[in-house]
Every structure is written in C-alpha cells, then in structure tokens.
Amino acid sequence: MLLVLTAALVFQAAVVQRPKFYRVFRLSFLTVTLVWLGWYAGGQLSVVNVLTFSHALMSDFNWDFFLIEPLIFILWSYVAVALLFLRRGVYCGWLCPFGALQELLSEVAHRLHIPQLSVPFAVHERLWPIKYIIFLGLFAVSLGSTTMAFYGAEVEPFKTVILLHFVRAWPFVLYAGGLLVAGLFINRFFCRYLCPLGAALAIPARLRMFEWLKRRPQCGRECQICFNRCPVQAIHPEGPINPNECIHCLQCQAIYIDDMTCPPLVAKRKRRERRDALSAGTSVAMEER
Ligand code: SF4
Ligand code: SF4
Numbered sequence: 001m002l003l004v005l006t007a008a009l010v011f012q013a014a015v016v017q018r019p020k021f022y023r024v025f026r027l028s029f030l031t032v033t034l035v036w037l038g039w040y041a042g043g044q045l046s047v048v049n050v051l052t053f054s055h056a057l058m059s060d061f062n063w064d065f066f067l068i069e070p071l072i073f074i075l076w077s078y079v080a081v082a083l084l085f086l087r088r089g090v091y092c093g094w095l096c097p098f099g100a101l102q103e104l105l106s107e108v109a110h111r112l113h114i115p116q117l118s119v120p121f122a123v124h125e126r127l128w129p130i131k132y133i134i135f136l137g138l139f140a141v142s143l144g145s146t147t148m149a150f151y152g153a154e155v156e157p158f159k160t161v162i163l164l165h166f167v168r169a170w171p172f173v174l175y176a177g178g179l180l181v182a183g184l185f186i187n188r189f190f191c192r193y194l195c196p197l198g199a200a201l202a203i204p205a206r207l208r209m210f211e212w213l214k215r216r217p218q219c220g221r222e223c224q225i226c227f228n229r230c231p232v233q234a235i236h237p238e239g240p241i242n243p244n245e246c247i248h249c250l251q252c253q254a255i256y257i258d259d260m261t262c263p264p265l266v267a268k269r270k271r272r273e274r275r276d277a278l279s280a281g282t283s284v285a286m287e288e289r
Pocket of ligand 2: 213229230231232233234235241245246247248249250251252253
C-alpha cells in the first residue's frame with residue numbers, strides 16, 4: 001500500500017490527468033485503507049501514540065516499546081518521513097481508516113442526493129482551531145496524568161469504529177454514530193473540527209520541504225472553482241491552500257489540469273479550437289477554389 005501510495009504521489013500529475021482513473025483509484029485506495037488496514041489489520045494511528053512518544057522522549061526512550069506493534073511502527077515511520085515532504089495530507093487523506101470511512105460515506109451521501117451543508121468560510125475558519133485546543137488540552141493533561149489524557153483521547157472515535165467494530169458500550173457507539181451522521185452533511189466533519197491527531201500532524205506541516213500542489217495566479221482572484229470544490233475547505237477564498245487543513249486528496253490538482261473546467265485552460269482551449277477552425281475553414285475554401 002505504501003509503495004503504491006508513494007508512486008501515486010510522486011507521479012500525481014499523471015494520476016490526475018485521467019479523471020476517471022483518479023476517482024476509481026482514490027475510492028479503491030480508501031476502501032482498502034478502511035477495510036484492510038483499519039478493520040482487518042487494526043492499523044489506526046491515534047493521538048495516544050503522539051502523547052506516548054512525547055512522554056518517551058521526555059523520559060527513558062525505549063524502542064522496544066514502540067516495536068510491540070510493527071504495523072503501527074511502520075505507519076508512523078512512513079508518516080514521519082511523509083510529513084517532511086507532503087504535510088499531514090498523506091496520512092489524513094489516504095491512510096487514516098476513520099478518515100476513509102467518512103469520505104466513503106460522504107460519497108454515498110452525494111449519490112443519494114443528501115443535501116450538503118456549506119459552512120461559511122468565516123465560520124469554518126473559527127471552528128478549525130477547536131482540534132488544536134483539544135490536542136493541546138490532552139497534551140497538558142498528559143503532563144499531569146497520562147491515564148486521564150488517555151481517557152480524554154476517547155474524543156477520537158477510532159477505537160469504537162475501527163478497532164472494536166462498534167461492539168462497545170452504547171454511549172461510545174452513539175458518539176461515533178453522531179460524528180458519522182454529521183459527516184454525511186459536512187464531509188469529514190470530525191477531521192475538520194475535532195480530530196486531535198489531525199491537529200498534531202498539522203503542527204509540523206510548516207516544516208515541509210516542497211510545494212506539491214500547484215496554483216495559478218488566477219486562483220482566488222478570478223476563479224473560485226477549487227475553493228468551492230475542496231472537500232475540506234482547505235483553500236482560502238483568496239486562493240492559497242492552508243497546509244494545515246489540506247488532506248492532499250488531489251481534487252484541486254485534477255481541476256488544475258482540466259481544460260474543460262479550469263477557466264485559464266478553458267480560454268486557451270477555446271482560442272486553440274477557434275484557430276484550428278479558422279485554419280480548417282481557410283484550407284477548405286482554398287480547396288474549393
Ligand atoms: S483528521 Fe483525524 S480522523 Fe481525519 S483523517 Fe486525519 S487523523 Fe484521521
Ligand atoms: S482539494 Fe486541494 S487543497 Fe483541498 S484537500 Fe484536496 S489537495 Fe488539499
């Protein structure tokens with residue numbers, strides 16, 4: 001999975017060039033992430049791992065402890081390297097089983113024509129810090145008592161949904177179900193506003209070494225298509241992408257190269273077509289003469 005994902009991200013321009021392939025690839029990958037990585041193999045990272053790692057760094061660091069769960073160790077190693085290059089989106093957008101579940105349910109909601117709530121950007125901007133507050137709160141609590149912090153980490157529904165397959169006391173199931181229902185109306189509701197792991201992964205995002213997502217000078221100024229279509233509202237109305245919110249789904253990159261959608265490319269295509277039509281008309285006229 002990690003090799004396929006790495007290849008897809010390295011050759012992302014080729015992946016998004018074929019819109020149908022991109023959609024099938026993305027939905028298939030997310031299905032494998034949910035069913036195999038999450039439900040079957042239990043490969044769900046958690047803010048608990050972040051808190052444990054931070055405490056290990058502050059006390060006696062012991063690799064043995066982290067090698068107890070090889071799959072989680074491999075995932076974290078991959079995510080740590082990916083964070084340097086590609087921000088949190090590699091995990092949140094492709095490898096998080098709960099994120100995948102929300103996105104797949106949102107896909108079903110779209111197909112069933114369930115109305116989608118569009119959160120005004122000014123409100124959205126004020127809501128997204130909640131997840132950072134939750135993460136910092138958990139971190140602060142963990143300094144006093146890791147047990148209390150681990151209880152607080154139940155704000156993540158991962159254990160209920162992914163690791164225990166909903167077989168749990170009803171308050172947990174109700175909470176997780178509520179988040180999934182909210183996600184039917186606002187895509188990735190939990191990721192956007194509440195996930196402390198998403199917040200923890202977003203913090204080192206500023207360290208990234210490369211800018212992988214392309215934008216045009218017209219983005220935000222003359223055109224709002226990507227702003228309107230980004231599934232998690234990670235694009236500012238003025239054009240720039242917020243690296244802390246982006247899940248690297250590549251949707252805006254598919255639009256970026258689509259000469260049927262992206263206005264500068266549409267204009268270029270139309271100019272080319274007019275030119276071709278003119279030159280075809282001229283040659284027909286010359287042949288007739
Ligand atoms: S924000 Fe949280 S739930 Fe969403 S994809 Fe990232 S880690 Fe998973
Ligand atoms: S559409 Fe673009 S900006 Fe929005 S999450 Fe996907 S890759 Fe990031």
